Amino acid sequence: MNKITRRQALGTTAGTLSALGLLGAAAHSATAASPAPAAPAGTVDEVFQGRRIQISPATGGGHHGGHHGSDLPTVRIDGRELHVMRNADGTWISVVNHYETFADPTSLARAAVRELQGAQLAPFAPMGGAA
Amino acid sequence: MTVRKNQATLSAEEKRAFTNALIELKRTGAYDRFVTTHNGFIMSDTDSGDRVGHRSPSFLPWHRRFLLEFEAALQTVDAKVTIPYWDWSADRTTRSSLWAADFLGGTGRARDGQVTDGPFAYATGKWDINVRVDGRNYLRRALGAGVAELPTKAEVDAVLSMPVYDMAPWNSSSNGFRNNLEGWRGANLHNRVHVWVGGQMATGVSPNDPVFWMHHAFVDKLWADWQARNPRSTYLPAAGTSNVVDLHDTMRPWNNVTPADMLDHRKFYTFDTEPAAASQR
Ligand SMILES: [Cu+2]
Numbered sequence: 162m163n164k165i166t167r168r169q170a171l172g173t174t175a176g177t178l179s180a181l182g183l184l185g186a187a188a189h190s191a192t193a194a195s196p197a198p199a200a201p202a203g204t205v206d207e208v209f210q211g212r213r214i215q216i217s218p219a220t221g222g223g224h225h226g227g228h229h230g231s232d233l234p235t236v237r238i239d240g241r242e243l244h245v246m247r248n249a250d251g252t253w254i255s256v257v258n259h260y261e262t263f264a265d266p267t268s269l270a271r272a273a274v275r276e277l278q279g280a281q282l283a284p285f286a287p288m289g290g291a292a
Numbered sequence: 293m294t295v296r297k298n299q300a301t302l303s304a305e306e307k308r309a310f311t312n313a314l315i316e317l318k319r320t321g322a323y324d325r326f327v328t329t330h331n332g333f334i335m336s337d338t339d340s341g342d343r344v345g346h347r348s349p350s351f352l353p354w355h356r357r358f359l360l361e362f363e364a365a366l367q368t369v370d371a372k373v374t375i376p377y378w379d380w381s382a383d384r385t386t387r388s389s390l391w392a393a394d395f396l397g398g399t400g401r402a403r404d405g406q407v408t409d410g411p412f413a414y415a416t417g418k419w420d421i422n423v424r425v426d427g428r429n430y431l432r433r434a435l436g437a438g439v440a441e442l443p444t445k446a447e448v449d450a451v452l453s454m455p456v457y458d459m460a461p462w463n464s465s466s467n468g469f470r471n472n473l474e475g476w477r478g479a480n481l482h483n484r485v486h487v488w489v490g491g492q493m494a495t496g497v498s499p500n501d502p503v504f505w506m507h508h509a510f511v512d513k514l515w516a517d518w519q520a521r522n523p524r525s526t527y528l529p530a531a532g533t534s535n536v537v538d539l540h541d542t543m544r545p546w547n548n549v550t551p552a553d554m555l556d557h558r559k560f561y562t563f564d565t566e567p568a569a570a571s572q573r
Contacts (some may be wrong), residue, residue, distance in 0.1 A: 164405075205416045232437050244496075245337055246338060248339055248476070249463050249465035256334065256425050257425055257494075258494060259334055259486070259496045260498075261438065262441075262476075276494070280426040283426055283427065284425075
């Protein structure tokens with residue numbers, strides 16, 4: 162497992178039970194206080210089909226900046242970051258499911274888990290390097 | 293002059309020439325550089341920031357230029373080769389000759405999605421997936437699994453009859469021809485085909501599957517078909533638009549080509565459906 166960052170550690174606190182696998186594949190998500198419906202989903206830490214999904218909510222304000230800022234949530238699968246993007250209509254895509262939209266980061270991450278069929282994500286490389 | 297043909301009409305020899313040229317570009321490493329370029333744009337094109345290759349008006353001229361460069365690379369291997377187009381509104385089943393072992397090979401096996409027949413099967417040792425979003429280094433497909441049906445001719449027709457090329461806010465939420473063809477709105481044409489093929493085609497590294505080029509050659513043809521059907525319509529936006537490529541702005545990564553330069557495909561190639569092509573053959 163990668164070195165745990167502060168943000169990851171906060172996420173872990175919110176979902177320790179599921180992180181330990183005690184909830185199995187059942188979804189467990191703790192949604193952080195959401196000031197507006199358009200705000201990204203909150204912290205998620207769950208085990209889905211045997212893979213650990215961690216989502217740290219965006220820390221920036223709004224979603225009008227570029228994609229490199231903290232205005233997007235950080236999504237990890239077994240500690241590896243999944244590149245995600247938000248569409249103008251509020252739906253989501255990832256580099257694993259690029260041509261299909263999802264309603265929220267959790268369903269996006271679960272779709273990536275299904276698509277990965279047990280494979281690990283390649284190291285996060287915004288310019289698309291080889292694994 | 294290059295003539296792009298419907299893949300369903302290719303002779304066995306033409307199929308072999310095309311797949312051999314692909315494998316040679318793969319061997320030299322040239323192929324993977326195209327995959328890397330595409331993924332770089334996929335990941336940086338955003339609805340609220342700069343966008344060039346996708347979810348923006350230049351989706352069509354960007355991919356036209358991208359395919360021209362790829363076709364030129366193929367022709368350094370074999371001058372006779374051109375990119376065939378896959379009319380997925382006509383050849384719409386997993387039993388199409390496109391997916392036979394003498395062309396692209398078929399769908400992946402259930403266990404891991406691996407394509408196991410045809411020239412791009414992992415076991416050939418000639419088609420390793422090097423630019424990837426996960427650890428799997430073999431070509432994968434899941435034909436018809438992510439979405440059951442390919443777009444129909446009626447759906448294509450409805451999009452071709454949209455008279456306005458693109459509209460503000462010039463992104464994935466726009467109305468108009470470009471976004472209905474790209475597929476973020478409406479019946480969903482281009483995006484749906486990526487999902488129907490599945491495997492790498494559903495990801496940012498979609499050009500790893502050779503069908504990427506044949507899919508985009510057809511999307512490119514639909515742009516030409518739209519122009520023929522809507523002769524008074526043109527590329528938009530014209531000028532002064534932030535974050536997107538106006539008609540006379542240059543496009544990354546080439547920085548020396550504009551959408552205006554790409555409007556007439558006949559400067560570069562014709563399609564086998566066009567009379568000009570027939571007279572030149
Ligand atoms: Cu595409």
